[in-house]
Amino acid sequence: MRNLCFIILLATFVSCTHSQNNTKTTLQFTDTVRVLNDLVNITNTQKPRNYKNITTLDSVANYIKSEFIKVCDTTAFQNFDVENKTYKNVIGSIGIENKERIIIGAHYDVYGNHTGADDNASGVAGILELARLLSKEKLNYRIDFVAYTLEEPPFFRTAQMGSAIHAHYLNENKIPVKGMICLEMIGYYNDQPNSQEYPIPGMSLIYGNKADYITVVQHKNSGEFSNEFNQLFKSKKIIKTESLKGNSMLPGVDFSDHLNYWNLNYDAVMITNTAFYRNKNYHKKGDLLSTLNLHKMALVIEQLYLTIQSLK
Incomplete structure (x- = not known):
C-alpha cells in the first residue's frame, strides 16, 4: 500500500511541478525521488508525530537514523x-576527523494532530538529502546532522526543546562550533500575486x-559564519x-530551533519559506504533501549543498 501511495504521489508531484514552477534550473545533484520517499516515510504514520505519541516519534526517529546509517560516519x-x-x-x-563542527538541524515533531508536511517534514527531508550529498565530499569541518524533537508547543521556548538539549550539550562540553543551519519549512511556494505576507x-x-x-534569516548581530553563509548562498x-x-522583536525571526543556539551565542541561520507568512496550512490539517512544490524544495537543498561545499 505504501509503495502504491508513493507512486501516486510521485505522479502528482511531477504534474504539479510542471505547472507551478517557472524556473529553468535543472537539478544536478538532488534526487527528488529520494526526497519524496523521505517525505512519505516521515508523514505516513498511523498517529501524528506529536509529543503525546511516543511510539510514532520513535518510529520516525528510527527511520531517520536508518537513513543516516547509510551515509554517515557515526550515528546516535x-x-x-x-x-x-x-x-x-x-x-x-x-x-x-575534523575538530570544528557545523550543525545542520531540523525538527521532526508536529503541532497537534496534523501531517506537518511543510512543518517540518520538508526540513528533515532536507537534512537527509544533504547528508547523502555531503558524505561524498572532503570537507574542512565535521558536520552533525541533527533531527530534533519537541520543537513544537507546548515545549517551544522551553529548556525541553530537543534543540535546547543539543545546544547545551555542545556548550557544556566546550565543543567548537563554526555555525548552525536550521531548516524550517522549505517546501511551500506560490507564484501568485499577494501570496506573501509580512510582519510589517x-x-x-x-x-x-x-x-x-527562500529566505536566509540571520541575527541582527550576525557573526562571520552567518555572513559568509548568506553571501555564498545567495x-x-x-x-x-x-x-x-x-x-525577537520581529515576529517569526526566532520561531525555530536556531533560537537555542542564538541563546548560547552560537552563530546560526534559519533557512525558511517564511512559514505562516505564506503557508496558510501552518499548524492545520491542510499541511499535506500535495501542497508542496517538490522541485523548488529540491532547488533549496541543492543550493545548500553547494554553499556548504564552498564554506572556508
Whole structure:
C-alpha cells in the first residue's frame, strides 16, 4: 500500500511541478525521488508525530537514523526525559576527523494532530538529502546532522526543546562550533500575486508580494559564519533567495530551533519559506504533501549543498 501511495504521489508531484514552477534550473545533484520517499516515510504514520505519541516519534526517529546509517560516519540517539517520558534527537555525523563542527538541524515533531508536511517534514527531508550529498565530499569541518524533537508547543521556548538539549550539550562540553543551519519549512511556494505576507506591511516593497523565494534569516548581530553563509548562498542563484537580519522583536525571526543556539551565542541561520507568512496550512490539517512544490524544495537543498561545499 505504501509503495502504491508513493507512486501516486510521485505522479502528482511531477504534474504539479510542471505547472507551478517557472524556473529553468535543472537539478544536478538532488534526487527528488529520494526526497519524496523521505517525505512519505516521515508523514505516513498511523498517529501524528506529536509529543503525546511516543511510539510514532520513535518510529520516525528510527527511520531517520536508518537513513543516516547509510551515509554517515557515526550515528546516535540523544535521549532525554521530559515528564517521565523519553524523547530522542537523532544525530548523524560526517567528517569526524575534523575538530570544528557545523550543525545542520531540523525538527521532526508536529503541532497537534496534523501531517506537518511543510512543518517540518520538508526540513528533515532536507537534512537527509544533504547528508547523502555531503558524505561524498572532503570537507574542512565535521558536520552533525541533527533531527530534533519537541520543537513544537507546548515545549517551544522551553529548556525541553530537543534543540535546547543539543545546544547545551555542545556548550557544556566546550565543543567548537563554526555555525548552525536550521531548516524550517522549505517546501511551500506560490507564484501568485499577494501570496506573501509580512510582519510589517512595508516589507513587501522590499521583498515583493509573491511567495516564490527562500529566505536566509540571520541575527541582527550576525557573526562571520552567518555572513559568509548568506553571501555564498545567495551567490549560487539556483533559486530566488532573500535575506533578513533581525531579532525577537520581529515576529517569526526566532520561531525555530536556531533560537537555542542564538541563546548560547552560537552563530546560526534559519533557512525558511517564511512559514505562516505564506503557508496558510501552518499548524492545520491542510499541511499535506500535495501542497508542496517538490522541485523548488529540491532547488533549496541543492543550493545548500553547494554553499556548504564552498564554506572556508
